[in-house]
Amino acid sequence: MLVSAGVRGSCLFELVFSVLVIINTCFGFGSARITSSFVRSEWPSVDIPLDHQVFAVPKGHNAPQQVRITQGDYDGKAVIISWVTPDEPGSNKVQYGKSENKYDLSAEGTVTNYTFYNYKSGYIHHCLVDDLEYDTKYYYKIGDGHSSREFWFQTPPKIDPDVSYTFGIIGDLGQTYNSLSTLEHYMQSGGQTVLFVGDLSYADRYEYNDVGIRWDSWGRFVEQSAAYQPWLWSAGNHEIEYMPKMGEVIPFKSYLYRIATPHMATNSTSKLWYAVKRASAHIIVLSNYSPYVKYTPQWRWLREELTRVNREKTPWLIVLMHVPIYNSNSAHFMEGESMRSVFESWFVRARVDFIFAGHVHAYERSYRISNVHYNVTSGDPYPVPDKSAPVYITVGDGGNQEGLAGRYMDPQPEYSAYREASYGHSTLELKNRTHAFYHWNRNDDGKKVPTDLVMFHNQYWASNLQRRRLKKNHRKAGIATDL
Numbered sequence: 001m002l003v004s005a006g007v008r009g010s011c012l013f014e015l016v017f018s019v020l021v022i023i024n025t026c027f028g029f030g031s032a033r034i035t036s037s038f039v040r041s042e043w044p045s046v047d048i049p050l051d052h053q054v055f056a057v058p059k060g061h062n063a064p065q066q067v068r069i070t071q072g073d074y075d076g077k078a079v080i081i082s083w084v085t086p087d088e089p090g091s092n093k094v095q096y097g098k099s100e101n102k103y104d105l106s107a108e109g110t111v112t113n114y115t116f117y118n119y120k121s122g123y124i125h126h127c128l129v130d131d132l133e134y135d136t137k138y139y140y141k142i143g144d145g146h147s148s149r150e151f152w153f154q155t156p157p158k159i160d161p162d163v164s165y166t167f168g169i170i171g172d173l174g175q176t177y178n179s180l181s182t183l184e185h186y187m188q189s190g191g192q193t194v195l196f197v198g199d200l201s202y203a204d205r206y207e208y209n210d211v212g213i214r215w216d217s218w219g220r221f222v223e224q225s226a227a228y229q230p231w232l233w234s235a236g237n238h239e240i241e242y243m244p245k246m247g248e249v250i251p252f253k254s255y256l257y258r259i260a261t262p263h264m265a266t267n268s269t270s271k272l273w274y275a276v277k278r279a280s281a282h283i284i285v286l287s288n289y290s291p292y293v294k295y296t297p298q299w300r301w302l303r304e305e306l307t308r309v310n311r312e313k314t315p316w317l318i319v320l321m322h323v324p325i326y327n328s329n330s331a332h333f334m335e336g337e338s339m340r341s342v343f344e345s346w347f348v349r350a351r352v353d354f355i356f357a358g359h360v361h362a363y364e365r366s367y368r369i370s371n372v373h374y375n376v377t378s379g380d381p382y383p384v385p386d387k388s389a390p391v392y393i394t395v396g397d398g399g400n401q402e403g404l405a406g407r408y409m410d411p412q413p414e415y416s417a418y419r420e421a422s423y424g425h426s427t428l429e430l431k432n433r434t435h436a437f438y439h440w441n442r443n444d445d446g447k448k449v450p451t452d453l454v455m456f457h458n459q460y461w462a463s464n465l466q467r468r469r470l471k472k473n474h475r476k477a478g479i480a481t482d483l
Helices: 012-022 177-187 209-226 253-258 297-308 337-349 464-477
Strands: 065-071 079-085 093-097 105-108 110-112 123-129 137-142 149-154 165-170 193-196 274-278 281-285 316-320 354-357 363-366 391-395 416-420 424-430 435-444 447-457
Touching: 065 149, 065 209, 079 137, 093 123, 105 123, 123 137, 165 177, 165 391, 177 209, 177 424, 177 435, 193 316, 209 253, 281 297, 297 337, 363 435, 363 447, 391 424, 391 435, 416 447
Parallel strands: 165 193, 281 316, 316 354, 354 391
Antiparallel strands: 065 079, 079 123, 093 105, 093 137, 110 123, 137 149, 165 424, 274 281, 363 391, 363 416, 424 435, 435 447
């Protein structure tokens, strides 16, 4: 019942179902381009009131709040635990261990704070906990005395090309009732780590002290997930917070104080771009709102990072950014063109599997296409099918207060495979070195509805000789294939 030597633990029924239903969606332009006509009766796009229980402040004097973790190193054997104490610095220590209520290890972190207009933040703690064991559940405790709080997290499996792992993908979340629906649905999905594609709190929709207050409420809002599994962050336009009339002109000020990333582990000079390896994936995070043209720090860093990718060990190559490179929604149409012109040829050459973005408040998935042959004077002036190109997926539908982007280009471009203006989230289940199952899940009036389901073949292992070997194995197993 195995379809290839690399497939371990895959259900044959699920494989056949995915291939037969979604055949021809992974490569080239298909005849199954879909613009969903679904219209949902959404909740109002307004932020949840601050006195709602989802923003509740933990009990106890100076109790830690806004707790979250992210990967703390390049290889997945460390986490950075972040939290805020509202009244005074308190302890910087994280106590942790492998048994509940038994904390035989500890690590010391750092503490800082900042001002934004007349708002003064709480004391922001970041603590690196390293030298962890793979595939192990750790319990951790932060805070002092009766106000201390306890959580847990699971480290990823050892890096291996055939290890199974599930990522969630969320973008443009905000803190509305639609945001809450997305977060609750994701927490039921089985996702083990969130890939967040920018626009976190939407606090910049407020002014003066309310900007900081809404960062705090959002931190408490996402704690229900982010304290227990890593969220890998990328920054969006709503994190820039350039507000000169309030005297605030330092871009990303709140974000850079509050959000930790493992950028130094990958020789990045900024928290805004970095990379990690996790399970069978190599994940690269880019910043659309930082310089990236030739010779800039981000350009130099990405050129070097792509040479470090080893598809024999981490076959799945994933890129996160905020602005979609390919998008057929009238909202933010072609805003990603400048980054495309700089990096698309690199993505194709590296055979990137997926590029996830947000920004557009809707969902869209492309076919594998590229526009790398156009050079202003000659070449194909439009995107064309390209089996070496990534699939571009826009997941900017988390639920923020700006509402959905419902106006698409008509007719649907040939490069667009599926698009729908609804709130939701995605999951990407990496089965092994050759196959992954991707789901986009719509928030349908409070119910999670898996709407776009695709099986993808890995760009590295399903190419050239590997593609022929897989085709032979599929034929022996009597399975239809898109190879």
